[in-house]
Amino acid sequence: MNVKIKRSKWMRGRDEALLFDVDTGEMCCLGFVSRKCGAKKSDIAGVTCPNDVLRAHVAARLKSIGLVSPVNTNTEACKTLMEINDNDSISDKKREKLLKHEAEKIGIKFKFVD
Numbered sequence: 001m002n003v004k005i006k007r008s009k010w011m012r013g014r015d016e017a018l019l020f021d022v023d024t025g026e027m028c029c030l031g032f033v034s035r036k037c038g039a040k041k042s043d044i045a046g047v048t049c050p051n052d053v054l055r056a057h058v059a060a061r062l063k064s065i066g067l068v069s070p071v072n073t074n075t076e077a078c079k080t081l082m083e084i085n086d087n088d089s090i091s092d093k094k095r096e097k098l099l100k101h102e103a104e105k106i107g108i109k110f111k112f113v114d
Helices: 029-036 056-064 076-086 092-104
Strands: 002-006 109-113
Touching: 002 029, 029 056, 029 076, 076 092, 092 109
Parallel strands: 002 109
Antiparallel strands: none
16 A cells, blocks of 8 residues: 655654644544545544544454454554654654654555655
């Protein structure tokens, strides 16, 4: 799965980033993935984790790509991506490199664009 992350709309380096923040219009990296999986912004507004997405077809897709387990918990891969995205002690350059590396392990290819 190819996922384009627009830096100007990317929420990162904050504790508990949201999949989509209505107030800022920003999404964490997994918000961009959720949108690619068919989520509407309203489906992920204020949601902190992929396992909390309620729309059935989106939740099923998030499970099929390895972000949510069959028992509806975030997988280790998902937790790692969230930790990297939310880490406030690393540069964006390092964050992008780490996110790309970890995402590729489960078949997600991030492309960061301006």
